[in-house]
Amino acid sequence: MNFNRLTLFSISILLTNLSFSQNIDQVLSRGEVHGSFQMDMQYYQEDSLIGAQEVPEDVLMNGFANINYTNGNFSAGFRYESYLNTMLGFPPGYKGNGIGYKYASYTNDDMTVTVGNYYEQFGNGLIFRTYEARGLGYDNAMEGIRINYKLAEGLFVKGIIGKQRFYFETGEGVIRGVDGELMLNDFFGGKFAESKTKLTLGGSFISKYQVDQSAQLNLPENVGASAGRFTLQRGKVRLTGEYARKINDPSADNNFIYKEGEAFFAETGYSTKGFGLTLSAKGVDNMSYRSDRNAALTDLQINFLPALTRQHTYNLLATLYPYATQPNGEIAFQGEMVYKFKKKSLLGGKYGTGILINYSTVYNIDSTAIVGPDTALLGYESNIFALGEEKYYEELNIEISKKFNKKFKGIFTYSNMVFNQAVIQGKPPQDYPTVYANIGVIDLTYKINKKHAIRTEVQGLFTKQDQQDWATLLVEYTFSPHWFLAVMDQYNYGNKYEDERIHYYFASAGYIKGTNRIQLGYGKQRAGIFCVGGVCRNVPAASGLTLSITSSF
Amino acid sequence: MKKIFLFSTITLLTLSVFAQKESRTVPSVNLKDMQGNTINTSDFKNDGKPMIINFWATWCTPCKRELNNIAEVYDEWVEETGVKLIAVSIDDARNAGKVSPYVNGKGWEYEVYIDANQDFQRAIGFQNPPFTCIVDGSGKIVWTHTGYQEGDEEQLIEAVKKLVAGESLEEHK
Numbered sequence: 013m014n015f016n017r018l019t020l021f022s023i024s025i026l027l028t029n030l031s032f033s034q035n036i037d038q039v040l041s042r043g044e045v046h047g048s049f050q051m052d053m054q055y056y057q058e059d060s061l062i063g064a065q066e067v068p069e070d071v072l073m074n075g076f077a078n079i080n081y082t083n084g085n086f087s088a089g090f091r092y093e094s095y096l097n098t099m100l101g102f103p104p105g106y107k108g109n110g111i112g113y114k115y116a117s118y119t120n121d122d123m124t125v126t127v128g129n130y131y132e133q134f135g136n137g138l139i140f141r142t143y144e145a146r147g148l149g150y151d152n153a154m155e156g157i158r159i160n161y162k163l164a165e166g167l168f169v170k171g172i173i174g175k176q177r178f179y180f181e182t183g184e185g186v187i188r189g190v191d192g193e194l195m196l197n198d199f200f201g202g203k204f205a206e207s208k209t210k211l212t213l214g215g216s217f218i219s220k221y222q223v224d225q226s227a228q229l230n231l232p233e234n235v236g237a238s239a240g241r242f243t244l245q246r247g248k249v250r251l252t253g254e255y256a257r258k259i260n261d262p263s264a265d266n267n268f269i270y271k272e273g274e275a276f277f278a279e280t281g282y283s284t285k286g287f288g289l290t291l292s293a294k295g296v297d298n299m300s301y302r303s304d305r306n307a308a309l310t311d312l313q314i315n316f317l318p319a320l321t322r323q324h325t326y327n328l329l330a331t332l333y334p335y336a337t338q339p340n341g342e343i344a345f346q347g348e349m350v351y352k353f354k355k356k357s358l359l360g361g362k363y364g365t366g367i368l369i370n371y372s373t374v375y376n377i378d379s380t381a382i383v384g385p386d387t388a389l390l391g392y393e394s395n396i397f398a399l400g401e402e403k404y405y406e407e408l409n410i411e412i413s414k415k416f417n418k419k420f421k422g423i424f425t426y427s428n429m430v431f432n433q434a435v436i437q438g439k440p441p442q443d444y445p446t447v448y449a450n451i452g453v454i455d456l457t458y459k460i461n462k463k464h465a466i467r468t469e470v471q472g473l474f475t476k477q478d479q480q481d482w483a484t485l486l487v488e489y490t491f492s493p494h495w496f497l498a499v500m501d502q503y504n505y506g507n508k509y510e511d512e513r514i515h516y517y518f519a520s521a522g523y524i525k526g527t528n529r530i531q532l533g534y535g536k537q538r539a540g541i542f543c544v545g546g547v548c549r550n551v552p553a554a555s556g557l558t559l560s561i562t563s564s565f
Numbered sequence: 566m567k568k569i570f571l572f573s574t575i576t577l578l579t580l581s582v583f584a585q586k587e588s589r590t591v592p593s594v595n596l597k598d599m600q601g602n603t604i605n606t607s608d609f610k611n612d613g614k615p616m617i618i619n620f621w622a623t624w625c626t627p628c629k630r631e632l633n634n635i636a637e638v639y640d641e642w643v644e645e646t647g648v649k650l651i652a653v654s655i656d657d658a659r660n661a662g663k664v665s666p667y668v669n670g671k672g673w674e675y676e677v678y679i680d681a682n683q684d685f686q687r688a689i690g691f692q693n694p695p696f697t698c699i700v701d702g703s704g705k706i707v708w709t710h711t712g713y714q715e716g717d718e719e720q721l722i723e724a725v726k727k728l729v730a731g732e733s734l735e736e737h738k
Contacts, residue, residue, distance in 0.1 A: 044589050048690040078690055082592065119593075133682040136658035143657070143682055146692070168603065195602065212601050243601040250601070250665065279662040288666025318659035323624035348663055350670025363637075366671065413633075457630075457715060465715035492716035527691070527711045562692045562711065 043083040048564035050146065051075035054099060059555035062514055062536050072099045076112070076146070090114035101551035102149040103309065105179035112180065113153055122162040129153045132172055134191040134216035137316030138256040138275045139237040139301065142176065150310050153177040154187065166198030176303045176312050183312040184222055185303030191216035212243040220303050220314060229268060229389075235261045237273070237301060237315070253278040256315075258301060262389075264308060265300035266340060269391030273298040275317065276396065288350040293343075294320045295396040297377055300339035320344035321372040322409050326425065326453045327502070328473045328484050331540045333431040333447060335405045341379065343399050346372040363415035370409040376400035376435075403446075406430040418459075425453040433478065437541070449475035463492045474506075481506025497521045502538060520558075527565070533558040588705035591618070592688035596653065596678040599665040604678060606685060613702040614647035615728050617721065619675075620686060620696040621652055623660045623667055628695040631713040635721075636673050642722055646729050650675045655683050655694060699724055699734075708734050 052074050056067035073096050080089035091113035095106040115128035131153055133141040144151040156174020163169055170191045175182035193214040197204045217238045224231040239256035258273035279292040294317075301315040317337040321344070324330035348370045353360035378401075379394035381387060407429045415421040429449045434441035451474070457467045471484040483505055488498040502516040518535030539553040593607040609616060621628035632652060635642070642648055652675040654664045661679050668677050680686055689698065691711060699708040699721070708724050710717070724734055 046589060046690050048692060050692045078687075080688070080690060082590075087592075131682055131684070131687070133658075137682075141658075141682065193603075198602070210600055210602070245600045250662075252601070252662065277658070281662055281666050283666040283669035285669055285672050288663075288668070288670035290663050290666045292662060316658065318657065320659070323660060325624060325626045348666065350667050352670060352672055368667075368670070459715055462719055463716045467715070490714035490716070492714045493710075493720045496714060524712050524714075527696075527709050529711050564691050564709070564711070 039083065043081065045079065045081050046565060047077055047079040047089075048562070049075075049077040050560070050562045052099060052560045053558065054554065055557040056100070056554055057556040059536065059553070062516065062553040062555060063539060064536070064553045064555045067100070069097055072097050074099050074102060074106070074149075078113075085119040086117070088116040100554055103179070103311075105311075106149060107179070110180040112151065112177065124158075124160040126158040126160075127156075129155050129177065130158045130172075130174075132158060132170065133316070134170070134189065134218070135214055135239055135241045136254050136277050136318070138254055138277060138299075139216060139239045139258070139315050140172075140187075140189055140191075140218045141316035142314075143316070148310075151177055152310075152313055155182055156187075164199060165201065166195035168193045176314070178304075178312055183303045183307070185312070186221045187218060187303055187314060188221075189216065189218035208247055210243075210245040214241045215239070218314065220301075222303065222305060229262065231262055231305070232260060235259055235301075248282055248284050250279075250281045252280075256299070258299060261298075261301065261305070263300060263302065263305040265302070266298055266391065268389070269298070270389050271298050271391045273301070274396045275299045277318075286352045286354065288348075290346075290348045292320055292346045294318070294345075295343045295377065296337060296339060297341050297394055297396045298339075298391070320346045321374065321405060321407060322346075322348070322370040326455070326469065326471055327500075328471045328482055329425075329427060329429075329451055329453070331538075332473065332482065333429060333433075333449065334541055335374065335431070336436060338374075338376075338404065338435065341377045341394070342374050342404060343377055343396075344372065344374040344405075346370070361414070362417075366411075366413040368409075368411040368413075370411075371407070373406040374404040376402040376404065402432070402435070403430060404432045404435050420456070420458050422457070423453075423455040425451075425455070427451040427453075445477050447475050447477040449473055449477075465490050465492070479504055479507050479512070494524055495522070496524070500535075528563045529561070531558075531560045533560075588701070588707045591700055591704055591706060592685070594680075594685040594688050596680050596685060598678055599668070607704075609651060609700070609704075611647070611649040611702075614649070615702060615725050616700040617648060617650045617725065618698045618700060618706075619650060619652050620655055620680075620689075620691070620694045622655050622694050623663050624656070625694050627713040630715070631695050631697075631718065632673060632675070633671060634715075635718050636671065636675075638718070638722075639674060642725070646722070646725050648722075648725050648729075652677045653680050653685060654678070655680050655686050657681050657683075697721060699728060701728055 055071050058064060058066040076091055076093040078091045090111050093112040094109045098104055098106045113129045115126055115130060117126040131142045142152045142154050154174040154176060159171045161169045172189045175186055196211045197207055219234055219236040221234050224233050237258035239254055241254035243252040254277045256275045260270040260272055262268035262270055274297045277294045281290045296317050299317060302312045303314055304312045317339055319335050319337045321335040350368050353365040355364045359365055377394050377396060378398035379392040381392045382390045407427060409427045411425045413423045431447040433439050433444040433447060452472050454470045457465060459465045467488040469486040473482040484502045486500040490496045499519045504514055507513045516536045516538045518533060520531055520533035522531035534557050536555045541550055591606055593605055595603050595605055598604050621632055656664055661681050664679055695713045697710045698706045701707045727734055
């Protein structure tokens with residue numbers, strides 16, 4: 013649906029609302045307009061030392077504003093986006109100005125109808141999830157129609173149809189789908205509603221259509237995927253699982269093989285006050301699913317395959333070797349334990365001590381190439397539950413948080429990481445061996461008084477591979493509630509090439525008031541991979557002045 | 566298209582002039598609780614007393630710092646003001662299963678929900694967590710704040726206290 017029609021449609025709904033109303037003032041007075049705004053701007057300087065290229069425009073800017081109108085059960089809104097010109101590291105498909113998102117929606121008798129753009133997820137997202145990560149330029153929003161219907165107590169149905177956002181256009185393929193979720197305890201009610209054991213079942217189906225224009229191959233134009241899931245909860249124990257299957261879907265991602273795809277996700281958790289445990293497992297086999305079979309990078313992805321590794325925030329841990337799911341095949345396991353030593357116990361001390369241990373590991377799946385005349389088309393035989401021999405990733409992470417006294421506390425992190433660069437980042441294995449790293453982070457906060465605090469991070473990453481050893485030092489001074497000041501230096505001190513032992517220093521200062529936040533920064537940014545929520549993008553080295561503003565009302 | 570866009574914007578803004586009030590209602594969105602039950606945000610209640618809605622994520626360090634700091638004084642806050650803190654995690658499928666063990670492991674006594682595809686975040690309209698709202702006894706959002714710095718919780722509870730005492734929050738921001 014194009015924008016004109018959508019706007020007319022939403023306005024006519026508003027007007028209908030008004031004309032039927034006996035008291036226009038009353039209707040108008042229920043209306044609310046709210047929004048949010050973000051702008052990032054950078055002045056670039058050429059810096060041959062770190063490999064920062066000259067930017068012809070000198071200044072690049074990404075900005076957007078969301079405006080939402082709600083009135084009772086009706087809402088409508090849009091996002092105006094501006095890329096003048098797109099900042100380095102963002103997908104270059106974002107160009108100029110445009111409306112990236114617009115919608116109108118109303119709810120009536122347990123049914124919600126949305127027209128225009130929407131974000132939606134079925135189950136864990138193994139076959140369908142549309143979402144946005146604005147900081148990365150990731151946005152695969154649907155454009156079309158969605159209906160959410162609560163059919164009965166505990167029974168929810170969703171239906172979707174549309175095309176996916178592709179920068180300021182939509183992708184070629186059409187996506188249709190339906191999802192049902194049944195919470196048995198609520199549905200049957202009575203004594204079931206009171207039961208300690210709670211069971212939820214769900215099922216979903218997605219089909220994408222894209223015309224076959226290939227001269228060589230006979231490609232499937234409709235590709236269906238289905239998934240089933242359950243969640244069982246009894247007291248402190250929770251068990252959940254989802255299994256998904258996709259029919260053959262030859263695409264650029266899988267080299268046009270005619271093989272079915274599969275994925276599963278299973279997780280169990282136990283928790284009681286002071287102790288929590290999560291164990292999870294995931295398998296993925298030939299499960300890349302896009303609404304355009306030729307799409308690449310992060311374009312037009314229909315499904316979401318979460319990385320089953322710890323999501324890091326300290327910069328050496330988060331940005332040098334971040335794991336990304338391998339949609340063509342992997343098996344992953346993860347366990348996480350959180351425990352709090354009680355106050356006044358031996359290890360707890362006066363304030364208690366927190367410990368978090370996370371272990372994750374990822375392998376390829378065991379597969380055998382099919383030999384014969386159709387090898388190139390059939391690909392391989394595999395069992396999604398059979399572990400292969402190549403390790404993609406492994407990490408043991410221990411985090412201890414400790415408060416020493418009313419003013420002084422710290423978080424201490426140790427990580428041992430194995431990172432297969434060749435597979436995860438698609439680099440040639442002969443030049444990029446697997447990285448074995450030990451990483452330590454000491455994060456200390458000293459509260460000078462009620463409003464002033466100093467925080468420091470000392471980080472070290474030690475490895476014999478890749479760029480060898482790194483250190484980071486960060487000092488942050490905060491003056492609640494309005495001001496902050498930070499300086500950071502990342503130093504590749506152990507690089508075997510002396511001229512690559514570079515300091516990446518960065519200083520920033522910010523002002524916060526209510527929901528307004530303004531931040532200025534100056535310094536060098538290392539080329540690297542930045543990830544938010546499991547999506548990563550390559551960012552080239554840059555040097556210069558940055559300004560970022562966020563606000564909402 | 567531009568004209569229609571302009572027209573609709575003006576319409577919306579004109580409506581908003583009629584409509585603009587000092588506060589806003591909590592948008593209605595479905596979330597999951599830690600048991601996997603679906604809960605609508607318009608059903609958030611605290612017997613007419615104020616609520617704090619705090620958005621966080623297991624991967625967000627300042628968020629965890631804020632909620633861990635508040636956890637130490639939460640008993641006093643509840644006693645003094647009757648406030649209830651609702652912690653909404655915006656973790657997706659990657660980390661959603663870790664929310665409940667983390668919350669219990671840390672001994673938090675907040676009401677916790679999961680906004681796995683960030684629908685509530687979008688409806689509230691903010692960019693990055695942590696983000697904090699104070700909701701008054703009638704269900705209106707009367708105070709919002711972005712980010713967390715050590716000591717910000719003082720400002721938060723002061724605002725709640727003012728609200729309970731019936732004072733204006735305007736100059737308090």
